[in-house]
Amino acid sequence: MQSFPAVDPIPLPAPIWLIKLLHIVTLALHFVAVEMLLGGLLIAVVLSLFRNSPQSQVTARAVAKRLTVVMTFVINLGVPPLLFAQVLYGRALYTSSVLIGVYWISIIAVLTLTYWLLYQFTARLEAGKSAWWVGLSAWLLSGYIARMLSTNMTLMLRPEVWRDMYSSSAMGLYLPPTDPTLTPRWLLMMAGGLFIGGLWLVYLAGRSTFTADEKSFVAGLGGKLAAAFGIVYLAAGIWAARVQPDAVKAGLSTHPLYHFASFAGYGWMVLVVVAILAAAFAGFGKIGANWLGWVAATLALLIELTLVIFRDAVRDLSLLVKGFDVWDRTVVTNWGVVGLFLVLFVGGLGVVGWLISVVARAQKPMEGAVL
Numbered sequence: 001m002q003s004f005p006a007v008d009p010i011p012l013p014a015p016i017w018l019i020k021l022l023h024i025v026t027l028a029l030h031f032v033a034v035e036m037l038l039g040g041l042l043i044a045v046v047l048s049l050f051r052n053s054p055q056s057q058v059t060a061r062a063v064a065k066r067l068t069v070v071m072t073f074v075i076n077l078g079v080p081p082l083l084f085a086q087v088l089y090g091r092a093l094y095t096s097s098v099l100i101g102v103y104w105i106s107i108i109a110v111l112t113l114t115y116w117l118l119y120q121f122t123a124r125l126e127a128g129k130s131a132w133w134v135g136l137s138a139w140l141l142s143g144y145i146a147r148m149l150s151t152n153m154t155l156m157l158r159p160e161v162w163r164d165m166y167s168s169s170a171m172g173l174y175l176p177p178t179d180p181t182l183t184p185r186w187l188l189m190m191a192g193g194l195f196i197g198g199l200w201l202v203y204l205a206g207r208s209t210f211t212a213d214e215k216s217f218v219a220g221l222g223g224k225l226a227a228a229f230g231i232v233y234l235a236a237g238i239w240a241a242r243v244q245p246d247a248v249k250a251g252l253s254t255h256p257l258y259h260f261a262s263f264a265g266y267g268w269m270v271l272v273v274v275a276i277l278a279a280a281f282a283g284f285g286k287i288g289a290n291w292l293g294w295v296a297a298t299l300a301l302l303i304e305l306t307l308v309i310f311r312d313a314v315r316d317l318s319l320l321v322k323g324f325d326v327w328d329r330t331v332v333t334n335w336g337v338v339g340l341f342l343v344l345f346v347g348g349l350g351v352v353g354w355l356i357s358v359v360a361r362a363q364k365p366m367e368g369a370v371l
């Protein structure tokens, strides 16, 4: 029985490879921002809870005040991949979104509340008040959003459960039946938070707004966290790959790009972990965290990029087994519109780059300064 809704008779206005490329690049950027939020927030919460040194308080404040900005990137970099995913996988993604409609739509309200809590967290830290419970609430809500996104992204791959779910409730009231791939997939993203969050601290340690003592605290903490959670991230990635159905695993090991993506993703990670570990034990303050921070940032982006390709492969292979071939669409390219889009896209990136450079050049107070 055909479970997927009929394909939209309007052809795609751009080549599938181009939409896929844009989807992968923008989703990797979304993931970097998501991981910074999930990891940075938890780090700031723990530091603000224990308050065992002036450096830990300065670090908690420095990370917290950047999280509201990170959240804007999470949201704005989430919109493009959502649009591209809907174009390519709409028949599966719309169906799964409707089936868990109440939970899916709840993301908007939860996201708004999380954003507000982030501002409260920062304000309370700045005022020297107890703030960890506010930050922890924001982190738990972010974890809920992540869980719902993982739930939807796995439900879209399971047309066999759609009919029963819809029969149980047409109101989107129920979550899907258990799926062995869901929890490893979600935990992979959650573990990535402390890995990327650690790398973010290594990057931050290069800022001139920290004193020498603070720099070595921030870099040392970040390096150790990245090293430890790099291994957890790696283990979660292997777990998430191993629970895939046999047909998906077979496709992953035979297709050259997918094979490369999984190897490169994990390979890069191991390299970063080893490098960061070595640097952490050598003492970041002495070797200068500035260049190391840039290396960490570049590798973080490459790691997320390769993992997004790997994840994309899991989706395409899972759907193919169920009779949905993402490449099987009528394409009538409107090159004028594609050209205009690309010009605006590159222009938009240029404007964002310029904004970041203005912020980078602005004179900033020391992180430890009491405002």
Ligand code: HEM
Pocket (backbone or CB within 6 Å): 027, 030, 034, 074, 075, 078, 079, 081, 082, 083, 085, 111, 114, 142, 143, 145, 146, 147, 149, 150, 151, 153, 185, 186, 189
């Ligand atoms: C606190 C806020 C957010 C968190 C923690 C978060 C986290 C995540 C996570 C964990 C995934 C991976 C799910 C999986 O495949 O297992 C994901 C995917 C995704 N997120 Fe976000 N997200 C957030 C906000 C947003 C927003 C506001 C948007 C859009 C406006 C968005 C768009 C997407 C899309 C489109 C995907 C999957 C795309 C695909 O598979 O093709 N996210 N997000």
